[in-house]
Amino acid sequence: MPTTRFAPSPTGYLHIGGLRTALFAYLFARKQGGKIILRIEDTDQKRYVQGATENLIKTLSWFGIEFDEGPYLEGEEIKEKGENGPYFQSKRTEIYKEHAQKLLDEGHAYYCFCTPERLQEMREQQQKEKKPPMYDRKCCSLTPEEVKSRLEAGERAVIRQKIPHDKLIEFTDSIRDEMSFDPKTIDDQVLIKSEGFPTYHLANVVDDHFMGITHVIRGEEWLPSTPKHIALYQAFGWEIPQFAHIPLLLNLDKSKLSKRQGDVAAEDYINKGYLREAILNFIAFLGWNPGTEEEFFSLEQLIEKFDLKRVQKAGAIFNLEKLDWFNGHYLREKSVAELADLVFPLIDFDVKKDDPYFLKSVEVIQTRLTKLEEAPEMLRFFFTEPSYEEELLLNPKMKVTKETAKLAFQKSIETLEKISAEDFEDEENLKQPLLDLAKELELKNGQILWPLRVALTGEKYSPGTFEVLAALGKEKSVERIQSYLTNL
Protein backbone atom coordinates (compact mmCIF):
# COMPACT_ATOMS: atom_id res chain seq x y z
CA MET A 1 0.00 0.00 0.00
CA PRO A 2 1.39 3.44 -0.86
CA THR A 3 2.32 4.97 2.43
CA THR A 4 3.58 8.47 2.97
CA ARG A 5 4.13 10.74 5.91
CA PHE A 6 4.37 14.29 7.09
CA ALA A 7 7.24 14.74 9.50
CA PRO A 8 7.42 18.23 10.96
CA SER A 9 9.64 19.26 13.78
CA PRO A 10 7.80 20.99 16.58
CA THR A 11 9.31 24.44 16.43
CA GLY A 12 6.23 26.35 17.49
CA TYR A 13 3.93 26.74 14.55
CA LEU A 14 3.02 25.14 11.26
CA HIS A 15 4.91 26.77 8.42
CA ILE A 16 2.70 27.50 5.45
CA GLY A 17 5.18 25.64 3.26
CA GLY A 18 4.93 22.72 5.63
CA LEU A 19 1.19 22.87 5.31
CA ARG A 20 1.51 22.61 1.55
CA THR A 21 3.89 19.66 1.86
CA ALA A 22 1.43 18.01 4.22
CA LEU A 23 -1.39 18.76 1.81
CA PHE A 24 0.42 17.24 -1.15
CA ALA A 25 1.34 14.16 0.84
CA TYR A 26 -2.23 13.89 2.08
CA LEU A 27 -3.70 14.31 -1.40
CA PHE A 28 -1.31 11.73 -2.76
CA ALA A 29 -2.15 9.20 -0.04
CA ARG A 30 -5.89 9.63 -0.37
CA LYS A 31 -5.82 9.57 -4.13
CA GLN A 32 -3.80 6.37 -4.13
CA GLY A 33 -5.96 4.80 -1.48
CA GLY A 34 -2.87 4.66 0.70
CA LYS A 35 -1.90 5.78 4.16
CA ILE A 36 -0.43 8.93 5.63
CA ILE A 37 1.44 9.00 8.90
CA LEU A 38 2.19 11.98 11.12
CA ARG A 39 5.59 11.78 12.76
CA ILE A 40 7.10 14.36 15.06
CA GLU A 41 10.78 14.98 14.46
CA ASP A 42 11.81 16.24 17.84
CA THR A 43 15.40 15.07 17.97
CA ASP A 44 16.76 18.52 18.66
CA GLN A 45 16.03 19.16 22.28
CA LYS A 46 17.53 22.64 22.02
CA ARG A 47 14.68 23.61 19.77
CA TYR A 48 11.92 22.10 21.85
CA VAL A 49 8.96 24.43 22.09
CA GLN A 50 6.22 23.91 24.64
CA GLY A 51 2.87 23.16 23.08
CA ALA A 52 4.21 23.04 19.56
CA THR A 53 3.01 19.53 18.87
CA GLU A 54 -0.50 20.26 20.08
CA ASN A 55 -0.52 23.30 17.89
CA LEU A 56 0.66 21.33 14.88
CA ILE A 57 -2.04 18.73 15.32
CA LYS A 58 -4.76 21.30 15.85
CA THR A 59 -3.80 23.33 12.84
CA LEU A 60 -3.52 20.36 10.52
CA SER A 61 -6.88 19.10 11.60
CA TRP A 62 -8.42 22.56 11.22
CA PHE A 63 -7.57 22.23 7.56
CA GLY A 64 -9.13 18.81 7.39
CA ILE A 65 -5.85 16.99 6.92
CA GLU A 66 -6.33 13.77 8.84
CA PHE A 67 -3.70 11.15 9.51
CA ASP A 68 -4.07 7.40 9.62
CA GLU A 69 -1.32 6.98 12.18
CA GLY A 70 0.52 9.19 14.59
CA PRO A 71 -0.20 11.55 17.43
CA TYR A 72 -3.66 13.04 17.86
CA LEU A 73 -5.44 15.09 20.43
CA GLU A 74 -8.01 13.72 22.82
CA GLY A 75 -9.15 16.77 24.67
CA GLU A 76 -5.93 18.46 25.66
CA GLU A 77 -4.03 15.21 25.82
CA ILE A 78 -1.76 13.92 23.10
CA LYS A 79 -2.31 10.27 22.24
CA GLU A 80 -0.90 8.09 19.51
CA LYS A 81 -2.59 5.67 17.16
CA GLY A 82 -1.16 3.10 14.77
CA GLU A 83 1.04 0.03 14.91
CA ASN A 84 4.30 1.61 13.88
CA GLY A 85 4.78 3.91 16.81
CA PRO A 86 5.97 5.57 18.80
CA TYR A 87 5.59 8.52 16.47
CA PHE A 88 7.82 10.90 18.36
CA GLN A 89 11.46 10.52 17.48
CA SER A 90 12.42 11.46 21.01
CA LYS A 91 10.81 8.18 22.10
CA ARG A 92 12.76 6.12 19.60
CA THR A 93 16.36 6.82 20.59
CA GLU A 94 17.08 3.18 21.35
CA ILE A 95 16.14 2.15 17.82
CA TYR A 96 18.50 4.71 16.38
CA LYS A 97 21.37 3.74 18.64
CA GLU A 98 20.89 0.13 17.78
CA HIS A 99 21.00 0.87 14.10
CA ALA A 100 23.95 3.18 14.38
CA GLN A 101 25.74 0.32 16.11
CA LYS A 102 24.88 -1.95 13.21
CA LEU A 103 26.39 0.55 10.82
CA LEU A 104 29.47 0.76 13.02
CA ASP A 105 29.80 -3.00 13.09
CA GLU A 106 29.56 -3.28 9.36
CA GLY A 107 31.95 -0.47 8.57
CA HIS A 108 29.36 1.98 7.27
CA ALA A 109 29.97 4.40 10.10
CA TYR A 110 32.72 5.43 12.48
CA TYR A 111 33.25 7.24 15.73
CA CYS A 112 34.51 10.77 15.48
CA PHE A 113 36.16 12.58 18.37
CA CYS A 114 36.83 15.85 16.66
CA THR A 115 35.87 18.84 18.74
CA PRO A 116 33.54 21.50 17.45
CA GLU A 117 36.54 23.85 17.54
CA ARG A 118 38.61 21.65 15.28
CA LEU A 119 35.69 21.22 12.91
CA GLN A 120 35.19 24.93 12.80
CA GLU A 121 38.84 25.62 12.09
CA MET A 122 38.93 22.95 9.45
CA ARG A 123 35.98 24.48 7.66
CA GLU A 124 37.40 27.94 7.81
CA GLN A 125 40.62 26.66 6.35
CA GLN A 126 38.76 24.86 3.58
CA GLN A 127 36.76 28.00 2.82
CA LYS A 128 39.97 29.97 2.62
CA GLU A 129 41.38 27.49 0.17
CA LYS A 130 38.11 27.63 -1.77
CA LYS A 131 37.53 23.98 -1.12
CA PRO A 132 34.14 22.58 -0.24
CA PRO A 133 33.78 22.42 3.53
CA MET A 134 33.67 18.73 4.37
CA TYR A 135 34.79 16.53 7.18
CA ASP A 136 38.31 15.35 6.41
CA ARG A 137 37.82 11.82 7.77
CA LYS A 138 40.52 12.27 10.37
CA CYS A 139 38.81 9.89 12.78
CA CYS A 140 37.97 7.39 10.09
CA SER A 141 41.42 5.87 10.38
CA LEU A 142 41.43 5.39 14.11
CA THR A 143 42.12 1.84 15.17
CA PRO A 144 39.38 -0.06 17.02
CA GLU A 145 41.62 -0.15 20.10
CA GLU A 146 42.13 3.56 20.07
CA VAL A 147 38.41 4.17 19.66
CA LYS A 148 37.66 1.81 22.50
CA SER A 149 40.07 3.40 24.91
CA ARG A 150 38.99 6.96 24.11
CA LEU A 151 35.36 5.95 24.52
CA GLU A 152 36.14 4.31 27.83
CA ALA A 153 37.99 7.40 28.91
CA GLY A 154 34.68 9.20 28.49
CA GLU A 155 35.70 11.31 25.56
CA ARG A 156 32.81 12.93 23.74
CA ALA A 157 32.14 11.37 20.37
CA VAL A 158 29.70 11.39 17.51
CA ILE A 159 29.00 8.67 15.00
CA ARG A 160 29.54 9.56 11.40
CA GLN A 161 28.22 7.97 8.28
CA LYS A 162 30.94 6.64 5.99
CA ILE A 163 29.88 7.49 2.47
CA PRO A 164 31.24 4.91 0.01
CA HIS A 165 33.22 6.89 -2.51
CA ASP A 166 33.32 4.27 -5.19
CA LYS A 167 30.01 4.59 -6.93
CA LEU A 168 27.66 7.25 -8.16
CA ILE A 169 24.52 7.74 -6.11
CA GLU A 170 21.49 7.79 -8.33
CA PHE A 171 17.77 7.90 -7.87
CA THR A 172 14.64 8.88 -9.68
CA ASP A 173 12.62 11.69 -8.24
CA SER A 174 8.92 11.70 -9.04
CA ILE A 175 9.09 15.36 -9.90
CA ARG A 176 12.61 15.81 -11.20
CA ASP A 177 13.33 12.45 -12.80
CA GLU A 178 16.90 11.17 -12.88
CA MET A 179 19.22 12.53 -10.23
CA SER A 180 22.82 11.62 -9.70
CA PHE A 181 25.52 12.71 -7.30
CA ASP A 182 29.24 12.21 -7.11
CA PRO A 183 29.79 10.53 -3.73
CA LYS A 184 33.11 12.31 -3.23
CA THR A 185 31.23 15.56 -2.83
CA ILE A 186 29.03 14.15 -0.10
CA ASP A 187 30.02 14.86 3.46
CA ASP A 188 30.24 12.15 6.13
CA GLN A 189 27.18 13.20 8.00
CA VAL A 190 26.90 12.99 11.76
CA LEU A 191 24.37 10.28 12.53
CA ILE A 192 24.40 10.29 16.31
CA LYS A 193 25.21 13.46 18.18
CA SER A 194 27.48 13.38 21.19
CA GLU A 195 24.54 13.58 23.56
CA GLY A 196 23.21 10.36 22.04
CA PHE A 197 20.38 11.78 19.97
CA PRO A 198 20.23 11.01 16.27
CA THR A 199 20.35 13.66 13.60
CA TYR A 200 17.58 14.08 11.10
CA HIS A 201 19.34 11.95 8.52
CA LEU A 202 19.55 8.77 10.56
CA ALA A 203 16.23 9.11 12.33
CA ASN A 204 14.46 9.90 9.13
CA VAL A 205 15.74 6.90 7.23
CA VAL A 206 15.28 4.46 10.09
CA ASP A 207 11.74 5.67 10.77
CA ASP A 208 10.71 5.76 7.15
CA HIS A 209 11.89 2.20 6.81
CA PHE A 210 10.19 0.81 9.87
CA MET A 211 7.03 2.78 9.32
CA GLY A 212 6.73 1.29 5.86
CA ILE A 213 6.99 4.57 4.01
CA THR A 214 6.91 3.95 0.27
CA HIS A 215 6.79 7.58 -0.84
CA VAL A 216 8.78 10.38 0.69
CA ILE A 217 7.14 13.66 -0.24
CA ARG A 218 9.09 16.59 1.15
CA GLY A 219 10.38 20.04 0.34
CA GLU A 220 13.07 20.70 -2.23
CA GLU A 221 15.48 21.82 0.48
CA TRP A 222 16.04 18.12 1.14
CA LEU A 223 17.19 17.33 -2.34
CA PRO A 224 20.91 17.82 -1.58
CA SER A 225 20.80 15.48 1.40
CA THR A 226 18.91 12.75 -0.37
CA PRO A 227 22.12 10.99 -1.51
CA LYS A 228 23.11 10.67 2.15
CA HIS A 229 19.80 9.03 2.82
CA ILE A 230 20.16 6.73 -0.18
CA ALA A 231 23.60 5.71 1.08
CA LEU A 232 22.05 4.86 4.42
CA TYR A 233 19.33 2.73 2.87
CA GLN A 234 22.00 0.93 0.91
CA ALA A 235 24.18 0.42 3.96
CA PHE A 236 21.25 -1.14 5.79
CA GLY A 237 20.26 -3.11 2.74
CA TRP A 238 16.78 -1.61 2.79
CA GLU A 239 14.47 -0.85 -0.05
CA ILE A 240 14.69 2.77 -1.12
CA PRO A 241 11.40 4.66 -1.14
CA GLN A 242 10.22 6.79 -3.99
CA PHE A 243 11.24 10.42 -3.46
CA ALA A 244 9.25 13.44 -4.55
CA HIS A 245 10.80 16.81 -3.80
CA ILE A 246 8.26 19.52 -4.14
CA PRO A 247 9.31 23.04 -5.11
CA LEU A 248 9.79 25.72 -2.53
CA LEU A 249 7.45 28.52 -1.61
CA LEU A 250 9.20 31.81 -2.22
CA ASN A 251 9.26 35.36 -0.92
CA LEU A 252 8.62 38.21 -3.35
CA ASP A 253 12.38 38.36 -3.94
CA LYS A 254 12.41 34.65 -4.81
CA SER A 255 14.27 33.55 -1.73
CA LYS A 256 12.89 30.71 0.37
CA LEU A 257 9.75 31.88 2.14
CA SER A 258 10.81 33.29 5.45
CA LYS A 259 9.52 34.98 8.53
CA ARG A 260 11.34 38.20 7.84
CA GLN A 261 9.28 38.98 4.79
CA GLY A 262 5.78 38.31 6.03
CA ASP A 263 3.69 35.76 7.80
CA VAL A 264 4.80 32.18 7.40
CA ALA A 265 2.70 30.47 10.05
CA ALA A 266 -0.48 28.84 8.83
CA GLU A 267 -2.04 30.15 12.03
CA ASP A 268 -1.35 33.73 10.97
CA TYR A 269 -3.55 33.26 7.95
CA ILE A 270 -6.26 31.62 9.98
CA ASN A 271 -6.18 34.53 12.39
CA LYS A 272 -6.45 37.05 9.62
CA GLY A 273 -9.67 35.50 8.57
CA TYR A 274 -8.72 33.42 5.62
CA LEU A 275 -11.05 30.50 5.10
CA ARG A 276 -9.67 26.98 5.10
CA GLU A 277 -11.05 26.28 1.64
CA ALA A 278 -9.35 29.42 0.29
CA ILE A 279 -5.97 28.64 1.84
CA LEU A 280 -6.09 25.04 0.70
CA ASN A 281 -7.17 25.92 -2.83
CA PHE A 282 -4.52 28.61 -3.04
CA ILE A 283 -1.57 26.61 -1.79
CA ALA A 284 -2.58 23.56 -3.80
CA PHE A 285 -2.30 25.70 -6.91
CA LEU A 286 1.13 26.93 -5.94
CA GLY A 287 3.19 24.39 -7.77
CA TRP A 288 0.39 22.18 -8.97
CA ASN A 289 -2.56 22.45 -11.29
CA PRO A 290 -5.05 20.01 -12.72
CA GLY A 291 -4.25 20.91 -16.31
CA THR A 292 -7.72 22.26 -16.92
CA GLU A 293 -9.01 25.78 -16.58
CA GLU A 294 -11.08 25.03 -13.52
CA GLU A 295 -9.79 26.86 -10.52
CA PHE A 296 -12.05 26.19 -7.57
CA PHE A 297 -11.40 22.92 -5.82
CA SER A 298 -12.59 21.58 -2.52
CA LEU A 299 -10.36 19.23 -0.59
CA GLU A 300 -12.38 16.32 -1.97
CA GLN A 301 -11.98 17.52 -5.52
CA LEU A 302 -8.27 18.05 -5.00
CA ILE A 303 -7.93 14.46 -3.89
CA GLU A 304 -9.73 13.32 -6.99
CA LYS A 305 -7.52 15.31 -9.33
CA PHE A 306 -4.14 15.30 -7.61
CA ASP A 307 -1.18 13.83 -9.40
CA LEU A 308 2.49 14.20 -8.47
CA LYS A 309 3.33 14.23 -12.16
CA ARG A 310 1.68 17.59 -12.50
CA VAL A 311 3.70 19.17 -9.72
CA GLN A 312 5.88 22.00 -10.92
CA LYS A 313 9.68 21.93 -10.75
CA ALA A 314 10.26 25.61 -10.11
CA GLY A 315 9.52 27.42 -6.88
CA ALA A 316 6.41 29.55 -6.56
CA ILE A 317 6.15 33.02 -5.10
CA PHE A 318 3.70 33.17 -2.25
CA ASN A 319 1.57 35.96 -3.58
CA LEU A 320 -1.22 37.06 -1.28
CA GLU A 321 -3.24 38.83 -3.94
CA LYS A 322 -4.47 35.59 -5.32
CA LEU A 323 -5.20 34.28 -1.85
CA ASP A 324 -7.37 37.33 -1.27
CA TRP A 325 -9.25 36.61 -4.43
CA PHE A 326 -9.84 32.98 -3.49
CA ASN A 327 -10.93 34.07 -0.06
CA GLY A 328 -13.38 36.62 -1.41
CA HIS A 329 -14.82 33.95 -3.62
CA TYR A 330 -15.31 31.46 -0.83
CA LEU A 331 -16.65 34.14 1.49
CA ARG A 332 -19.31 35.00 -1.05
CA GLU A 333 -20.20 31.35 -1.39
CA LYS A 334 -21.18 31.14 2.27
CA SER A 335 -24.77 31.46 3.41
CA VAL A 336 -25.46 34.54 5.51
CA ALA A 337 -25.88 32.36 8.59
CA GLU A 338 -22.54 30.65 8.03
CA LEU A 339 -20.82 33.94 7.45
CA ALA A 340 -22.41 35.42 10.55
CA ASP A 341 -21.07 32.48 12.54
CA LEU A 342 -17.58 33.15 11.27
CA VAL A 343 -17.79 36.87 11.84
CA PHE A 344 -19.41 36.83 15.24
CA PRO A 345 -16.35 35.85 17.31
CA LEU A 346 -14.43 38.79 15.89
CA ILE A 347 -16.98 41.43 16.79
CA ASP A 348 -15.89 43.74 19.57
CA PHE A 349 -19.16 45.56 20.09
CA ASP A 350 -22.38 44.42 21.61
CA VAL A 351 -24.20 42.07 19.27
CA LYS A 352 -26.39 39.03 19.68
CA LYS A 353 -25.50 36.20 17.38
CA ASP A 354 -29.01 35.41 16.22
CA ASP A 355 -30.24 38.99 16.05
CA PRO A 356 -31.89 39.41 12.61
CA TYR A 357 -30.41 42.89 12.43
CA PHE A 358 -26.91 41.43 12.80
CA LEU A 359 -27.63 38.85 10.12
CA LYS A 360 -28.92 41.57 7.84
CA SER A 361 -25.81 43.67 8.38
CA VAL A 362 -23.59 40.70 7.55
CA GLU A 363 -25.54 40.09 4.39
CA VAL A 364 -24.99 43.67 3.32
CA ILE A 365 -21.21 43.52 3.66
CA GLN A 366 -20.77 40.06 2.17
CA THR A 367 -19.72 41.12 -1.32
CA ARG A 368 -17.31 43.63 0.13
CA LEU A 369 -15.35 41.29 2.34
CA THR A 370 -12.02 39.78 1.38
CA LYS A 371 -10.90 38.70 4.85
CA LEU A 372 -12.92 38.03 7.95
CA GLU A 373 -10.76 40.38 9.98
CA GLU A 374 -12.20 43.29 8.01
CA ALA A 375 -15.73 42.53 9.08
CA PRO A 376 -15.87 44.35 12.42
CA GLU A 377 -14.86 47.66 10.86
CA MET A 378 -17.29 47.25 8.01
CA LEU A 379 -20.08 46.37 10.39
CA ARG A 380 -19.42 49.07 12.95
CA PHE A 381 -21.69 51.75 11.54
CA PHE A 382 -24.65 49.43 11.89
CA PHE A 383 -24.16 49.37 15.63
CA THR A 384 -22.72 52.75 16.54
CA GLU A 385 -24.05 56.15 15.55
CA PRO A 386 -21.97 57.89 12.91
CA SER A 387 -20.52 61.23 13.81
CA TYR A 388 -21.07 64.33 11.73
CA GLU A 389 -18.36 65.03 9.19
CA GLU A 390 -18.91 68.02 7.00
CA GLU A 391 -15.91 67.37 4.81
CA LEU A 392 -17.19 63.96 3.85
CA LEU A 393 -20.72 65.20 3.37
CA LEU A 394 -20.00 68.11 1.08
CA ASN A 395 -18.66 66.24 -1.88
CA PRO A 396 -17.79 68.50 -4.81
CA LYS A 397 -17.62 65.59 -7.20
CA MET A 398 -21.18 64.71 -6.31
CA LYS A 399 -22.08 68.38 -6.40
CA VAL A 400 -23.26 68.22 -2.84
CA THR A 401 -23.38 71.60 -1.09
CA LYS A 402 -24.88 72.63 2.20
CA GLU A 403 -27.99 73.75 0.42
CA THR A 404 -28.54 70.61 -1.61
CA ALA A 405 -27.74 68.45 1.37
CA LYS A 406 -30.20 70.28 3.56
CA LEU A 407 -32.88 69.98 0.93
CA ALA A 408 -32.06 66.33 0.32
CA PHE A 409 -32.30 65.53 4.01
CA GLN A 410 -35.55 67.39 4.62
CA LYS A 411 -37.30 66.01 1.60
CA SER A 412 -36.08 62.48 1.93
CA ILE A 413 -37.23 62.34 5.52
CA GLU A 414 -40.64 63.34 4.31
CA THR A 415 -40.51 60.74 1.58
CA LEU A 416 -39.26 57.98 3.81
CA GLU A 417 -41.78 58.74 6.54
CA LYS A 418 -44.50 57.83 4.09
CA ILE A 419 -43.19 54.31 3.73
CA SER A 420 -44.34 51.77 6.28
CA ALA A 421 -41.74 50.19 8.53
CA GLU A 422 -42.50 46.85 6.96
CA ASP A 423 -42.09 48.04 3.36
CA PHE A 424 -38.94 49.80 4.40
CA GLU A 425 -37.15 46.50 4.88
CA ASP A 426 -37.13 45.79 1.18
CA GLU A 427 -34.82 48.14 -0.65
CA GLU A 428 -36.90 47.76 -3.78
CA ASN A 429 -39.63 49.76 -2.09
CA LEU A 430 -37.18 52.57 -1.39
CA LYS A 431 -35.64 53.13 -4.77
CA GLN A 432 -38.51 54.59 -6.72
CA PRO A 433 -39.67 57.12 -4.14
CA LEU A 434 -36.17 58.53 -3.66
CA LEU A 435 -35.35 58.57 -7.35
CA ASP A 436 -38.65 60.29 -8.00
CA LEU A 437 -37.77 62.77 -5.33
CA ALA A 438 -34.53 63.61 -7.05
CA LYS A 439 -36.37 64.21 -10.28
CA GLU A 440 -38.94 66.35 -8.55
CA LEU A 441 -36.29 68.49 -6.87
CA GLU A 442 -34.29 68.64 -10.08
CA LEU A 443 -31.29 67.19 -8.35
CA LYS A 444 -28.95 64.49 -9.59
CA ASN A 445 -29.38 61.11 -7.96
CA GLY A 446 -26.03 61.53 -6.31
CA GLN A 447 -27.07 64.77 -4.70
CA ILE A 448 -29.71 62.87 -2.77
CA LEU A 449 -28.06 59.50 -2.36
CA TRP A 450 -24.57 60.64 -1.36
CA PRO A 451 -25.63 62.77 1.59
CA LEU A 452 -28.03 60.10 2.69
CA ARG A 453 -25.33 57.44 2.59
CA VAL A 454 -22.98 59.66 4.54
CA ALA A 455 -25.61 60.44 7.15
CA LEU A 456 -26.46 56.77 7.46
CA THR A 457 -22.95 55.34 7.63
CA GLY A 458 -20.50 58.14 8.34
CA GLU A 459 -18.12 56.26 6.06
CA LYS A 460 -16.27 57.26 2.97
CA TYR A 461 -16.90 53.85 1.48
CA SER A 462 -19.84 51.72 2.38
CA PRO A 463 -22.59 49.60 0.94
CA GLY A 464 -25.16 51.42 -1.17
CA THR A 465 -27.69 53.83 0.19
CA PHE A 466 -30.71 51.65 -0.48
CA GLU A 467 -29.12 48.57 1.02
CA VAL A 468 -28.15 50.48 4.12
CA LEU A 469 -31.52 52.12 4.46
CA ALA A 470 -33.30 48.79 4.28
CA ALA A 471 -30.88 47.15 6.67
CA LEU A 472 -31.00 49.92 9.26
CA GLY A 473 -34.78 50.08 9.12
CA LYS A 474 -37.09 53.03 9.10
CA GLU A 475 -36.65 54.27 12.61
CA LYS A 476 -32.85 54.28 12.71
CA SER A 477 -32.56 55.64 9.20
CA VAL A 478 -34.79 58.61 9.76
CA GLU A 479 -33.16 59.28 13.09
CA ARG A 480 -29.68 59.38 11.57
CA ILE A 481 -30.74 61.63 8.72
CA GLN A 482 -32.47 63.91 11.16
CA SER A 483 -29.40 64.18 13.31
CA TYR A 484 -27.27 65.11 10.33
CA LEU A 485 -29.79 67.71 9.31
CA THR A 486 -29.62 69.42 12.69
CA ASN A 487 -25.85 69.70 12.32
CA LEU A 488 -26.10 71.61 9.08
Place this chain on the structure above:
RNA sequence: GGUCCCAUCGUCUAGUGGUUAGGACAUCAGGUUUUCAUCCUGAAAACAGGGGUUCAAUUCCCCUUGGGACUACCA
Protein backbone atom coordinates in the same frame (compact mmCIF):
# COMPACT_ATOMS: atom_id res chain seq x y z
C1' G B 1 33.79 28.63 -3.38
C1' G B 2 31.61 23.45 -4.05
C1' U B 3 27.28 20.17 -5.06
C1' C B 4 22.52 20.17 -6.85
C1' C B 5 17.94 22.28 -8.69
C1' C B 6 15.23 25.69 -11.70
C1' A B 7 13.83 29.24 -16.02
C1' U B 8 6.43 30.94 -20.60
C1' C B 9 2.86 37.71 -19.26
C1' G B 10 4.41 41.62 -12.84
C1' U B 11 2.44 36.78 -10.18
C1' C B 12 0.33 31.52 -10.36
C1' U B 13 0.32 28.70 -14.64
C1' A B 14 -1.60 25.80 -19.66
C1' G B 15 0.67 24.32 -23.94
C1' U B 16 2.94 22.03 -28.63
C1' G B 17 8.46 20.12 -33.27
C1' G B 18 4.26 23.92 -37.36
C1' U B 19 -0.86 27.67 -32.14
C1' U B 20 -3.47 34.49 -33.35
C1' A B 21 1.37 31.02 -27.24
C1' G B 22 -4.45 29.81 -23.66
C1' G B 23 -6.46 30.78 -18.56
C1' A B 24 -6.49 33.03 -13.65
C1' C B 25 -4.80 36.98 -10.11
C1' A B 26 -3.09 41.86 -10.21
C1' U B 27 -3.21 46.44 -13.51
C1' C B 28 -5.93 49.74 -16.87
C1' A B 29 -10.59 51.20 -19.55
C1' G B 30 -15.90 50.75 -20.02
C1' G B 31 -20.76 48.96 -18.28
C1' U B 32 -24.08 47.40 -14.24
C1' U B 33 -29.28 54.48 -13.31
C1' U B 34 -24.61 57.64 -5.99
C1' U B 35 -19.31 55.95 -3.14
C1' C B 36 -17.00 51.15 -2.24
C1' A B 37 -17.40 46.18 -3.52
C1' U B 38 -19.71 42.26 -6.36
C1' C B 39 -20.91 41.09 -11.35
C1' C B 40 -20.18 41.71 -16.84
C1' U B 41 -17.23 43.35 -21.19
C1' G B 42 -12.67 44.80 -23.16
C1' A B 43 -7.27 46.18 -23.23
C1' A B 44 -2.21 45.90 -22.18
C1' A B 45 1.19 42.04 -20.72
C1' A B 46 5.49 36.33 -21.58
C1' C B 47 8.49 31.84 -24.32
C1' A B 48 16.19 35.06 -20.59
C1' G B 49 20.44 35.13 -24.41
C1' G B 50 23.67 32.43 -27.85
C1' G B 51 24.78 28.16 -30.48
C1' G B 52 23.30 23.62 -32.55
C1' U B 53 19.58 19.32 -34.32
C1' U B 54 15.55 19.97 -37.92
C1' C B 55 12.14 21.75 -43.74
C1' A B 56 10.49 24.01 -39.03
C1' A B 57 11.97 25.34 -32.69
C1' U B 58 8.92 28.40 -27.10
C1' U B 59 9.09 22.97 -27.34
C1' C B 60 14.95 18.48 -28.16
C1' C B 61 20.60 19.06 -27.01
C1' C B 62 24.80 22.21 -25.40
C1' C B 63 26.76 26.72 -23.47
C1' U B 64 26.03 31.42 -21.19
C1' U B 65 23.20 34.37 -18.05
C1' G B 66 19.97 34.79 -14.14
C1' G B 67 17.55 32.91 -9.81
C1' G B 68 17.35 29.39 -5.87
C1' A B 69 18.45 25.36 -2.30
C1' C B 70 22.09 22.90 0.34
C1' U B 71 26.91 23.18 2.26
C1' A B 72 25.77 22.25 11.33
C1' C B 73 26.65 17.46 16.82
C1' C B 74 19.02 22.26 13.02
C1' A B 75 15.31 20.00 10.74
